[in-house]
Amino acid sequence: MISSGPSLDRPFLTVNNLGVAFPTEDGLVRAVDGVSLTLERGKTLAIVGESGSGKSVTAQAIMGLVNRKAAQVSGEIWLDGQELIAMPEDEVQELRGSEIAMIFQDPMSSLHPFYRIGDQIVEAIRAHRPVSPRLAKREAIEMLRHVGIPAVERRVDAYPHQLSGGMRQRVMIAMALINSPALLIADEPTTALDVTVQAQILELIQRLQGEFGTTVILITHDLGIVADVADEVAVMYAGRIVERAPTAILYDHPEMPYTLGLLSSVPRMDRAALERLEPIRGNPPSPINLPKGCVFQPRCNYWERVPMGACLSARPELLASEPDHLVRCHLHVEERQRIAREVLAQLAGAPQ
Amino acid sequence: MTVETSEILNVTNLRTYFPVKSRGIIPRTIGQVKAVDGIDLKLASSETLGLVGESGSGKTTAARTILLLVRPTEGRIEIDGQDVTGFSTKALLPVRRKAQMIFQDPYNALNPRHTVGSIIAAPFRVQGVTPPGGVKNAVLDLMERVGLNPEHYNRYPNEFSGGQRQRIGIARAVALRPKLIVCDEPVSALDVSIQAQILNLLRDLQQEFGIAYLFVAHDLAVVKQISHRVAVMYLGRIMETASREVIYSAPLHPYTHSLLSAVPIPDPKRQRHRSRIVLQGDLPSPIDPPSGCVFRTRCFQAQEKCAIEVPPLVEIAPGHKVACHFPIEAKDLPARVEVEDIELQEEAPAAGAPATGPGLQTPHA
Numbered sequence: 001m002i003s004s005g006p007s008l009d010r011p012f013l014t015v016n017n018l019g020v021a022f023p024t025e026d027g028l029v030r031a032v033d034g035v036s037l038t039l040e041r042g043k044t045l046a047i048v049g050e051s052g053s054g055k056s057v058t059a060q061a062i063m064g065l066v067n068r069k070a071a072q073v074s075g076e077i078w079l080d081g082q083e084l085i086a087m088p089e090d091e092v093q094e095l096r097g098s099e100i101a102m103i104f105q106d107p108m109s110s111l112h113p114f115y116r117i118g119d120q121i122v123e124a125i126r127a128h129r130p131v132s133p134r135l136a137k138r139e140a141i142e143m144l145r146h147v148g149i150p151a152v153e154r155r156v157d158a159y160p161h162q163l164s165g166g167m168r169q170r171v172m173i174a175m176a177l178i179n180s181p182a183l184l185i186a187d188e189p190t191t192a193l194d195v196t197v198q199a200q201i202l203e204l205i206q207r208l209q210g211e212f213g214t215t216v217i218l219i220t221h222d223l224g225i226v227a228d229v230a231d232e233v234a235v236m237y238a239g240r241i242v243e244r245a246p247t248a249i250l251y252d253h254p255e256m257p258y259t260l261g262l263l264s265s266v267p268r269m270d271r272a273a274l275e276r277l278e279p280i281r282g283n284p285p286s287p288i289n290l291p292k293g294c295v296f297q298p299r300c301n302y303w304e305r306v307p308m309g310a311c312l313s314a315r316p317e318l319l320a321s322e323p324d325h326l327v328r329c330h331l332h333v334e335e336r337q338r339i340a341r342e343v344l345a346q347l348a349g350a351p352q
Numbered sequence: 353m354t355v356e357t358s359e360i361l362n363v364t365n366l367r368t369y370f371p372v373k374s375r376g377i378i379p380r381t382i383g384q385v386k387a388v389d390g391i392d393l394k395l396a397s398s399e400t401l402g403l404v405g406e407s408g409s410g411k412t413t414a415a416r417t418i419l420l421l422v423r424p425t426e427g428r429i430e431i432d433g434q435d436v437t438g439f440s441t442k443a444l445l446p447v448r449r450k451a452q453m454i455f456q457d458p459y460n461a462l463n464p465r466h467t468v469g470s471i472i473a474a475p476f477r478v479q480g481v482t483p484p485g486g487v488k489n490a491v492l493d494l495m496e497r498v499g500l501n502p503e504h505y506n507r508y509p510n511e512f513s514g515g516q517r518q519r520i521g522i523a524r525a526v527a528l529r530p531k532l533i534v535c536d537e538p539v540s541a542l543d544v545s546i547q548a549q550i551l552n553l554l555r556d557l558q559q560e561f562g563i564a565y566l567f568v569a570h571d572l573a574v575v576k577q578i579s580h581r582v583a584v585m586y587l588g589r590i591m592e593t594a595s596r597e598v599i600y601s602a603p604l605h606p607y608t609h610s611l612l613s614a615v616p617i618p619d620p621k622r623q624r625h626r627s628r629i630v631l632q633g634d635l636p637s638p639i640d641p642p643s644g645c646v647f648r649t650r651c652f653q654a655q656e657k658c659a660i661e662v663p664p665l666v667e668i669a670p671g672h673k674v675a676c677h678f679p680i681e682a683k684d685l686p687a688r689v690e691v692e693d694i695e696l697q698e699e700a701p702a703a704g705a706p707a708t709g710p711g712l713q714t715p716h717a
Contacts, residue, residue: 233464
């Protein structure tokens, strides 16, 4: 797994045993519990999960956006040789917007409604670089043109409400990339958009990533988007990574029953419709009262195949099934591979 | 199946326009938003018609107009053989017994101060119906039927998850055994694992009670899962309608092709080697829709004729209707099409540039 010792060719991003816990009246909510991951420069990692899985909190922790007064943050986040969790707030602030940038689901709430979009980008430039207002504005216009805003000379003085949702998301992307950050975190960037606009925005992110060599973490619930753009996938459930693999491996040879459940839940446009979908039964667990054993056990169809009821009593570790394929499951490797083959064959073999 | 099929819904030439008022002390009507602009729909019992389109296509307004939650500007709505178009709110009461609605947001559709039992019993109260065995027993049966624990009869909506709240909404909608349920984006606010549960439940209820669904959604994969027939809307009009199989495997309208091509498929190998039609820009304003075919400003097939003549919705094969001057089969699509939005080009500084139609770029791979 991850070596904690110093290494010359350390990956660009290393997250080590990240924990984010919120004390509440009802008890401690461990939104993120022991998340570790590594990411090479220029690659795209998708973090997939349902609501409450901890995927957004993980992103916010990397971005340094988790309120330290309200939450207990533990572990290490190494970005390009710098550790972020122990770093003083003002230094994190300096990195944010220059080294790391983020785009959100709802661009309307991330853009200031009272300022012209051009001025907001100028501010982002001048917060990190000593550039004259005139040059900054020229740079802003150039970037807006680059992200595909039509009639830029006029639009640069528009207010956010004067733009459509897709245009606003383009402005957000322009603002996020204006200081050439090394890492871009995109949290559900297309969830609020129509499919045709979503396709435009995903293509734009990929194109700019290619041009600038940006490393991207994409947070999403949509397995179609992951298949489209990600190099690597981490599947999260109840605050933990339950499976992690290169994209092609995750879709062709998933092993964790939760991943299988997700793949069988989504209706497929490219296949004949099934008579019935195979949903995951039940509901996600309450974060205050997590199961003692495997967090997925109450919804898992296969836990009874593990001897001694291990799934009820012991938390499984995230272990390598193949060198770059990590799975958090008590089932024997061969057993879960056999289950996956059966489930996938059933999904693919649906009669017309 | 021995369920007798009969026509439950017949909508002809439905139009819903909203006035646009000027600002000032005495507002004048200065225009109209043609949210729904002349659509025909038919629906039989035990049948699901999927109504798809992007935001602003008018699909939700159409759904609401059909249940007369919004009054139509023009057209005729028949529910179970009865013309209900001009009915007063009072006269509609017995119609509501036959036609119900399920909403997108299960958080806003339930009264937070009422218990689940009271919410599901509301249709019986409002309609003055006492089912055999009493209201309470009927409600408990309904809760069981939709997968809720009947012991939770006295709980409030905030004690339930999103998926469970949607089940409450469904129990309320099926309480009086309606013949038609209009579902407006019923699963789009739910997580995928829960979404599949609700889709299965809707299908089970349809098979048990013979309910017809008008299923409004933007998610084409969900619509494929649940629908028998599909109608594709754009700017208030139906562009193409056909059986599910035809819409998804042999569509002819360029807009249908564009929509299908934009939905990412959860299979990396297939997804990365698909032909793509990338539409630029957004839907044009419905206040000032393009002349002729409303889709022409984003269409890769558009020619001069499209700006002049509105293409009628023509039946090309039995049950397959297309509103397009230049329909195209999937096999004739290029590997990649990029469609520039001509509206956007017209905004560019050189206003005097000759209008050359939509810029079709086909970089050959």
